[in-house]
Amino acid sequence: MKFYNRLIFTSLLFAAIVSCKSQQKTLVTDGSELVQVANNFSFTEGPASDKNGNVYFTDQPNNKILKWNQADNSINTFMESSGRANGLYFDNDQNLLAAADDKNELWRIHENGKIDTLITDFEGKKLNGPNDIWVDKKGGIYFTDPYYQRDYWTRKEADIKEKNVYYISPDLKNISIVAKGLAQPNGIIGTPNGKKLYVADIGDKKTYSYSIQENGTLSDRTLFTDMGSDGMTIDNLGNIYLTGEGVTIFNSKGEQLKNIPINENWTANVTFGGKNQDVLFITAMGSVYTLQMNVHGVRY
Template identity: 90%
Template sequence: MKFYNRLIFTSLLLTAIVSCKSQQKALITDGSKLVQVANNFSFTEGPASDKNGNVYFTDQPNNKILKWNQADNSINTFMESSGRANGLYFDNNENLLAAADDKNELWRIHKSGEIDTLIADFEGRKLNGPNDLWVDLKGGIYFTDPYYQREYWTRTEADIKEKNVYYISPDLKNISIVAKGLTQPNGIIGTPDGKILYVADIGDKKTYSYSIQKDGTLSDRKLFTDIGSDGMTIDNLGNIYLTGEGVTIFNSKGERLKNIPINENWTANVTFGGKNQDVLFITAMGSVYTLQMNVHGVRY
């Protein structure tokens, strides 16, 4: 009887291992290889995909926003003098939002190129430097506000000592702190159903999940994994992609599935692009990379 039970246990264990390995293999298309699209930038960041699958990303030291055209794999300059933009995200009206680090602002860039400054301070104090952002189903905007001293700033210390996560209401009239007690919040991404928000505290090497309430506030903070991240994204299976040492993929339970090594000193950010949202687009140091996936990104 003991032998029989042991046999069942061994069989279940092998099934679980095979299932886990199959899940890992299923993430990336068989035979797909990492492609370096370009390597002539200073430091790439903030990739965001439009509805057609083109990916916009930043070269912050050169103060530019670039556009990767998915149809022909070309890259063109979208905007010069981009406010030292860091993180990017498209709002629900296909306007490009930018964490404009030069003056610590949040911009909305219209298709015409017109720029609206959505926020420049909080309660009369200058923001630390909006870094990354995510837009919910209602059009509300979550953004992280760490402090990284920049050589192009005249100030040498933060007006706001805490490093918080903020929420701008869908009507853009109200801004509030929704997450405190973080060392250096950076990457941020939400689930497509608008129920869970993931925030990476890169300064404390941790990533947390929060429950999103109807009014946009956050509750029920839980440790997701004991590593931090720069930029983040999510796929249609609910897997979370963290960056830093390559791209590391976790399932929604916080279990590590796979690491995609990138031959660069730092991997800054990641998103899904391409016509079918199944191309993983990665920014790393002075380069950008693509990888064909079996999973795809999620758009509203």
């Protein structure tokens, strides 16, 4: 009986290893190579894909939002004087949300360039500096608010000592803290079914998952992996993509599947773009890269 049980355990372990290795092989399209699209920026961040698969990203030191056109692989300037935008995300009406770091605000940018300032403070105190954004199915907005001292600020310390994750209600009337006790929350992404939110605490080198409640609050904080991240995304299989030393991919159980090395000192952020949402778009230092994938991103 002991031998039989050991045989079953060994078979299950072998099957798990084979399955994990198989998924590693199938994530990236066979024969595809990492392509450096451009390298003439100062520091790229915040990629976000629109409904057509074009990717908008930021060059924060140069105060610009750029647009990668998936049809011809070209890059054009979408906005000058972008509020030192960092993270970007499209809301459910295809307006571009921007973590406008210059005055610690959250912007909504319409297609014609019109800007709505959604928030600049919390309970009368200036935000630390909104960093990354995710929008749920209802239109509620989650954003991380770490503190990174900028040389273009006049202030030298935070009004809000804690580094929190906030939630803005779909009607934009209420803002609340939904996650606290973090050293430096940064990357953020939710699952397509709206039931789970991942938050990277880059300051503590950890990433957590939370259960999303009906009213947008979070519960059941669980350690996902002992790795922080600057930015993050998710694919149709539920795999989570973290950044820093290249792009590291984990399955939904927190098991590492693959690392995509990037020949840069730092990989800041990642998303899926392209007509079929199967192009991994990566921002790293002054460059942006693409990689053809077998998996794809998710949209509502």
